[in-house]
Amino acid sequence: MPAARNAVACFGEALIDFRASSGGSGAPRSFLEQPGGAPANVAVGVARLGGRARFVGMLAEDMFGESLLGALRVHGVDVAQVRRTGAAPTALAFVALDARGERSFSFYRPPAADLLFRAADFDPAAFADLAVFHVCSNSLTEPAIADATLHGMGLATEAGALVSFDLNLRPALWPRGADPRPVLWRALERAHLVKLSREELAFLVGGGEEDAAIRRLFGGAAEALVVTDGPAPIRWWTRERHGTAPVFAVTAIDTTAAGDAFVAGLLWRLAGAGTGAARLAGAFENDAIRRDLLRHAAACGALAVTRHGAFDAMPAAAAVEALARTG
Numbered sequence: 001m002p003a004a005r006n007a008v009a010c011f012g013e014a015l016i017d018f019r020a021s022s023g024g025s026g027a028p029r030s031f032l033e034q035p036g037g038a039p040a041n042v043a044v045g046v047a048r049l050g051g052r053a054r055f056v057g058m059l060a061e062d063m064f065g066e067s068l069l070g071a072l073r074v075h076g077v078d079v080a081q082v083r084r085t086g087a088a089p090t091a092l093a094f095v096a097l098d099a100r101g102e103r104s105f106s107f108y109r110p111p112a113a114d115l116l117f118r119a120a121d122f123d124p125a126a127f128a129d130l131a132v133f134h135v136c137s138n139s140l141t142e143p144a145i146a147d148a149t150l151h152g153m154g155l156a157t158e159a160g161a162l163v164s165f166d167l168n169l170r171p172a173l174w175p176r177g178a179d180p181r182p183v184l185w186r187a188l189e190r191a192h193l194v195k196l197s198r199e200e201l202a203f204l205v206g207g208g209e210e211d212a213a214i215r216r217l218f219g220g221a222a223e224a225l226v227v228t229d230g231p232a233p234i235r236w237w238t239r240e241r242h243g244t245a246p247v248f249a250v251t252a253i254d255t256t257a258a259g260d261a262f263v264a265g266l267l268w269r270l271a272g273a274g275t276g277a278a279r280l281a282g283a284f285e286n287d288a289i290r291r292d293l294l295r296h297a298a299a300c301g302a303l304a305v306t307r308h309g310a311f312d313a314m315p316a317a318a319a320v321e322a323l324a325r326t327g
Contacts, residue, residue, distance in 0.1 A: 005160070005274070008132045008267050009054040009081070011152050012139035013114035014040035014068045015091035017256065017310055031094065035071040036310035037114070038136040038168045041257045045264025045300065045314040047076040051271055052129075054078040056152070057139075058121070060113035064090035071311055083121050088113045097254055107172050115142055119151035127159035131271035134263070135191075136168040140183050141175075153190045162270065162277045163221070165191035166263050167200045181206070189220030192277040193270075195263055198229040223280040226294070228262060228301070230255075234294055238281040245294040248302035248323060257310040258301045265300030265320060269293050299323040 018031035039055070046053035055077050059065040061084050068090065072079050091109035098104075109115070117139075127133070133156030140146040156163050165187055174180050181204065188194060188204075194217060196204070205213045217225060218239045227235040234245040252258075269292065275283050283289045303315035303323060 005129055005131050005276075006271050007052040007054055007078070007129045008043070008046045008134060008271050009056050009126070009130050009156075010039035010043040010046075010134045011056040011149065012039035012136050013037040013091060013112075014055065014057055014059060014072070015093055015109070015112070015114065016064045016067070018092065018094045019256075019308065020094065020096045033067075034309045034312065035068050036093065036257070037068075037091075038138060038166065038260050039134060040068070040072065041260035041310045041314065042134055042166075042264045042267065043077045044072065044075045044311045045261050046268050046271075048314040049264065049268045049300075049317045049320065051268045052078070054081060054126075056081040056122070056126075058083045058085055058113050058115075058117040060084070060088060060090040061086040062089050064092075065113060075311060075314075081123060081126050083117060085113050085116050088116055095256055105170065105172065107170065109173060110142070114139070115145045117145060117148050119148045121148070122152055122155060124155055124159075127155050127161060130156060130159060130161035131274070131276070132164055132267050133161045134164040134166070134267060135187065136166050137180070137184055137187065138168060138170060138173055140180070140187060141173045146183055146186075150186060150190065153187065157190070157221070160276065162193060162275070162280060163191045164193040164195070164263070164267060166195040166259065167197070168259065169200050169203060185216075188217060188222070192221050192223045192280055194222055194225045195259070195266070196225070196227045197259065198227060198232070201227050221277075223277060224284045226266070228259060234298065236284060236290070236294065238284050240281070241285050245291070245298070247298045248326075250302045250306055252305035254308045254313065255305050257313045258305045260310070261304035261314055262297045262301035264314065266293055266297035269296050295324045296320060
């Protein structure tokens with residue numbers, strides 16, 4: 001019997017976030033260790049919602065790699081496709097929050113273990129049960145890991161999975177003076193579902209027209225584009241239609257994993273409904289289905305910003321359903 005296609009595999013980096021807290025009165029800051037990394041956050045988010053989640057990536061054979069592996073397991077994420085290396089340490093991100101919960105990052109990467117995953121590290125047989133293969137741009141920052149990411153996207157497409165791409169752009173992770181856009185577009189043109197923030201869409205547009213960038217996106221594999229803008233309405237597009245969707249008003253204390261929680265909620269609903277690439281545009285063009293998808297995604301993002309951390313901020317399905325029913 002063929003494997004059920006309901007798993008969401010998230011590929012790329014897992015790292016340690018050190019969240020800063022003020023010592024007050026000029027005292028040194030302290031930092032709380034928390035597991036994170038955008039694709040790892042999405043995997044945990046899907047698992048917390050009750051979906052089948054898998055993390056695919058390279059973890060270091062250091063104390064932080066052990067911590068990340070343990071945290072993924074505790075949250076119910078399948079780690080059978082995790083690879084390990086002693087050739088580089090775990091990437092670290094120091095996170096500072098302002099009074100509105102908006103975050104800023106200081107990264108210590110490269111060298112880092114997550115950058116050492118190679119195309120040969122994928123197990124093609126592990127794609128057979130995938131509903132979704134999800135990636136972010138942080139696994140595009142160096143040529144070898146970019147090649148591996150694009151290879152994984154190709155394997156997923158060949159296996160019939162929906163390929164999801166959240167730009168999640170972190171300019172500090174790219175080589176100084178480099179323009180990330182050429183390699184970003186290589187991934188964007190292979191994705192069926194693309195999620196951007198308002199700032200990321202503006203970055204892709206450069207000095208040009210927004211409509212031209214959107215047309216270019218839909219000239220590739222894309223079937224749906226979603227653009228978030230914090231507390232402002234969500235914007236969405238297919239080749240034939242576009243529109244907006246509301247978000248939930250909450251008091252944010254930590255926006256670190258807001259986008260990842262949003263993506264987790266969206267992928268959870270798509271995988272649960274069996275919505276593959278061929279049906280994605282139709283789902284977004286159906287008012288009732290689109291409303292359900294984006295309302296659950298928005299509820300996940302809203303709940304996440306009311307909590308500190310990344311893994312720990314991912315909401316459970318009961319809380320998401322309760323919020324999604326309001327309004």
